[in-house]
Amino acid sequence: MAQGAYGCVMSLSVVEVNLQKGELLYQQGDPNDSAYVVESGEILLFDHVNGKRVDRERRRAGSILGETSILTGKPRAVSVEAVVATRLYRISAEDILTQFAQLDPILRSCVETTIDFVARINRPKLQSDQVPIAPSTLRDSQKIIERFRFELDISKGLKSGQFYMAYQPIVALQSGEVHGFEALMRWQHPELGSIPPDRFVDVAERMGSVGQLTEFALIEACAALRQLIDVSGRELFASINVSGQDVDRSGFVDFLQHVFDLNGISPKQIKLEVTETALVPDSPSASANLDQMRALGCGISIDDFGTGYSNLGYLKALPLTAIKIDRAFAGDAVQNAVSRSIVRLLVGLGHELGVDVIAEGLETKDDVDLLRQIGCVFAQGYFFYKPMALPDFIKILQSSPSGRQFVA
Incomplete structure (x- = not known):
């Protein structure tokens, strides 16, 4: 939140983030300071179990991530890595929690994504080396991405x-x-x-x-x-x-x-x-x-x-x-x-x-x-x-x- 002339609030609600292939967005255990919407590219969610890396799922344009730890108030449950060059929009945890009571479409999608993610993460893992691609659970993702793009x-x-x-x-x-x-x-x-x-x-x-x-x-x-x-x-x-x-x-x-x-x-x-x-x-x-x-x-x-x-x-x-x-x-x-x-x-x-x-x-x-x-x-x-x-x-x-x- 930046202040304009004479105290006029110039709120920049989103920040553009660009990752190169193999670059980490955040790691398991990091603080829950923000969520992200994938604008283009692909990211991989993984964690470590008994010291061994387990790749959980991949997400593409229109997906939201990082919302689970914000809504639960706990540290990051997974690490996130760019599979290819990826552009995302960062939304602060403060913005999300402030708007939660207003039933903003993004926040409704956060809840839905959390439920969907937890349900999938607790299913027995299939015997396959291929990491599944999770569907986008972000409602009206193109409209929301356009909003973020216009804002910037x-x-x-x-x-x-x-x-x-x-x-x-x-x-x-x-x-x-x-x-x-x-x-x-x-x-x-x-x-x-x-x-x-x-x-x-x-x-x-x-x-x-x-x-x-x-x-x-x-x-x-x-x-x-x-x-x-x-x-x-x-x-x-x-x-x-x-x-x-x-x-x-x-x-x-x-x-x-x-x-x-x-x-x-x-x-x-x-x-x-x-x-x-x-x-x-x-x-x-x-x-x-x-x-x-x-x-x-x-x-x-x-x-x-x-x-x-x-x-x-x-x-x-x-x-x-x-x-x-x-x-x-x-x-x-x-x-x-x-x-x-x-x-x-x-x-x-x-x-x-x-x-x-x-x-x-x-x-x-x-x-x-x-x-x-x-x-x-x-x-x-x-x-x-x-x-x-x-x-x-x-x-x-x-x-x-x-x-x-x-x-x-």
Whole structure:
């Protein structure tokens, strides 16, 4: 567990381990400090009985090992040797025991593997020189291995410039003028190509490293906002996505203030977006941070409203300044009467609460006309602008400081 700036926790839950053929991972009797997931290659489990080595079994990709001693609290029962060059992911015993009560898939698999291993280890040994290959008992092993790979690659990618921000202008529906933008993170992976946020952000939240991504987004987006304000001479705002984990993190508000001061940005020009499907934890630290953010002047928005828990109590609990209507409703309202009714309801709710309402995913003039007629104030979508690189956004505002799009 490493600490990020201003106490933001940068948890790297897994560590990559590479073994060469014949190299030992651990030995019988060693302390139970970690478990391992085999990503590729093959390992051999063996022990010594009456001074004689007994090869027990081989394991390959998708297997988990070392979990028995963690769950039993005893030293390692076997030694582990690489049969060929092998890559594994190390999970600390502390992480496993902390998550045990949460019935994490990995931990369920630990229990299943332990039961399976003990059952096999106590069977009479077949009269054969061939060491059996144990089947993987890790549920959804490919998904779990992808999670581990992403966790490590996210940290590497931030250091090597694989992540970057794109900016989608947000316009006022009545005038068509640009009033702000949403900062959207992109990941260009050197091997896997373009990875959409819905794949890597979920992994980062599950593994505890989402704070690294949030800090990067805040630093980049606030610097971009400063440049765009200077170019246009107008008071624009930036919508930046944060996780519920960020809101619950010690030192997060101090980090926000630091980034604002660094760029000469007023907190009132920032809208922090929390998706409805990733609710802010109900904790004293989260409540205190939210109060401090509002006292600082930051806007707080529910992103993709209506697609998650739809908890009206959530609206009451959060000090909101904006609601974003998901494209599933806003972009479908012309064609679908149910979506249209939901959009009317959400716009009316926003007016009653005295908060801004921003519609996402508008692609046609009919979409724009309907949302404007309903009374929605702001919108974004391909009808106006696609997400773009900062230099392209700057060119738009240089040619027309308002960035106005004709919507009449």
